[in-house]
Amino acid sequence: GQQLNQSPQSMFIQEGEDVSMNCTSSSIFNTWLWYKQEPGEGPVLLIALYKAGELTSNGRLTAQFGITRKDSFLNISASIPSDVGIYFCAGQPYNNNDMRFGAGTRLTVKP
């Protein structure tokens, strides 16, 4: 279930701006995942992270697995209108098979 703290809840930005969002947990995680969901569709996996300190890019998206293993960050550079959607973080605790989700960050990009 939902046990991650994701912030911000929403962002309104101008096209071309960079975006940052993060997710924190009180416990250590083995895996961090970032998803994007558009209206009426299921979440789509953007980036998966498996090691503390890992930095992974997918086009204009970059995500990092925090050194403490209790947080993760997602950055979107040079945003475009099609970046609009809800971004979710998800993580799997090291001692549990459950996947935990953040509440999501709703991103609006103004042309």
Added chain:
Amino acid sequence: KAGVTQTPRYLIKTRGQQVTLSCSPISGHRSVSWYQQTPGQGLQFLFEYFSETQRNKGNFPGRFSGRQFSNSRSEMNVSTLELGDSALYLCASSTGLAGAEQYFGPGTRLTVT
């Protein structure tokens, strides 16, 4: 490789009825997890099936049940529907290994009237 499929995509039911939703995972994946998504509660974990056995369960009443078949396809059943069961039901497929990524289907939008 085909993605996760869910059927039906949309469903309208009345209170008291029951409903069965279906999910076909990515070929080779043995784990299927089910989630309920509502605007107010976000993604709530229902249960996970791995190799035909329920491996994890969230905090939902017994009206919510599921099963998995030998081909890894999974069904979720909700009995005695309530208005509050209206939601997007998502299934996610993975290999089932620790830390494996989950891939979501498009969801089934259930409306209870």
